[in-house]
Amino acid sequence: MQISSRFTIAVHVLVCIETFKNDYKVTSDFLALSVNVNPVVIRRLLQQLKKAGIVNVVRGSGGTSVEKPLDEITLLDVYNAAECVEEGALFHFHENPNQLCPVGKNIHAILDTRLEEIQRAMENEMKSVTIQDVINDAEKLIKIK
Amino acid sequence: MQISSRFTIAVHVLVCIETFKNDYKVTSDFLALSVNVNPVVIRRLLQQLKKAGIVNVVRGSGGTSVEKPLDEITLLDVYNAAECVEEGALFHFHENPNQLCPVGKNIHAILDTRLEEIQRAMENEMKSVTIQDVINDAEKLIKIK
DNA sequence: ATTGGTTGTAATAATTATAGATACATCTAT
DNA sequence: ATAGATGTATCTATAATTATTACAACCAAT
Numbered sequence: 001m002q003i004s005s006r007f008t009i010a011v012h013v014l015v016c017i018e019t020f021k022n023d024y025k026v027t028s029d030f031l032a033l034s035v036n037v038n039p040v041v042i043r044r045l046l047q048q049l050k051k052a053g054i055v056n057v058v059r060g061s062g063g064t065s066v067e068k069p070l071d072e073i074t075l076l077d078v079y080n081a082a083e084c085v086e087e088g089a090l091f092h093f094h095e096n097p098n099q100l101c102p103v104g105k106n107i108h109a110i111l112d113t114r115l116e117e118i119q120r121a122m123e124n125e126m127k128s129v130t131i132q133d134v135i136n137d138a139e140k141l142i143k144i145k
Numbered sequence: 146m147q148i149s150s151r152f153t154i155a156v157h158v159l160v161c162i163e164t165f166k167n168d169y170k171v172t173s174d175f176l177a178l179s180v181n182v183n184p185v186v187i188r189r190l191l192q193q194l195k196k197a198g199i200v201n202v203v204r205g206s207g208g209t210s211v212e213k214p215l216d217e218i219t220l221l222d223v224y225n226a227a228e229c230v231e232e233g234a235l236f237h238f239h240e241n242p243n244q245l246c247p248v249g250k251n252i253h254a255i256l257d258t259r260l261e262e263i264q265r266a267m268e269n270e271m272k273s274v275t276i277q278d279v280i281n282d283a284e285k286l287i288k289i290k
Numbered sequence: 291a292t293t294g295g296t297t298g299t300a301a302t303a304a305t306t307a308t309a310g311a312t313a314c315a316t317c318t319a320t
Numbered sequence: 321a322t323a324g325a326t327g328t329a330t331c332t333a334t335a336a337t338t339a340t341t342a343c344a345a346c347c348a349a350t
Binding site for chain 1: 336337339340341347348349
């Protein structure tokens with residue numbers, strides 16, 4: 001299984017909001033067209049990003065804006081906001097291992113620390129990239145085409 | 146979404162094979178009891194580990210053994226063998242972004258390098274832990290209990 | 291204050307992925 | 321031959337995700 005597409009969609013959404021902020025009112029329908037998903041998916045995601053203090057969504061008249069300096073939003077912030085993995089645990093454990101087996105009984109304790117370290121390595125890398133970095137990449141690429 | 150439990154099951158299986166190799170014939174039924182899943186799930190997984198050269202499965206008379214020195218099997222080897230993510234890509238992309246939108250058209254190119262780096266950070270950490278390390282942890286914990 | 295366009299959210303359906311279960315041919319050692 | 325395993329196909333069940341529909345709540349402009 002892969003990490004939910006909510007993550008890449010969230011980044012896509014943030015890049016769009018920033019890219020088009022001067023030329024369009026960036027609504028959930030507008031974003032849904034660019035991402036090519038149902039507008040409700042976008043609205044739900046925007047709510048999550050809003051709760052995390054990353055974006056502001058204007059009720060009634062509509063539109064979205066980024067709430068924080070772009071270089072203070074890391075990919076990890078977006079990842080956490082979008083809740084891409086259950087309860088922050090990257091690895092899925094098989095449930096109910098046999099408690100009568102010494103390995104089954106201890107498998108969680110055996111693996112937990114190691115798995116946490118792996119997860120932390122990933123999250124640290126995510127923390128090192130900001131949305132500003134991504135937008136810089138985006139501007140370069142869009143100009144070429 | 147989380148990474149498939151096939152990964153933790155695979156590690157569990159390897160620890161079992163090693164722990165019980167002198168006292169039991171470790172069959173798919175035996176392993177299925179410890180992990181508490183259907184024996185077919187174990188057999189399918191063993192086939193994947195076998196293809197990767199990690200274990201040997203004895204047809205007919207039954208039983209399983211580890212094929213390589215334990216300190217030469219990394220968690221990354223097991224992870225790759227178990228095919229926990231589709232085509233090796235950790236992050237799931239939303240499909241068919243709008244090609245008429247400059248952001249939608251380029252979102253893949255914009256994000257690919259960054260996502261690869263994040264994935265690589267995780268994989269490097271996985272590479273640094275061997276099954277021998279895990280079994281050392283296991284032996285310590287099992288003794289205490 | 292009505293209207294048009296939008297968000298927020300519930301409810302439900304459709305889709306996809308995973309795991310479970312059954313069945314049985316195949317194999318090996320005895 | 322037989323008993324006990326594996327290898328694998330097929331089908332079902334379960335779970336998770338995403339899509340869709342619907343509509344109340346909301347805001348700004350006229």
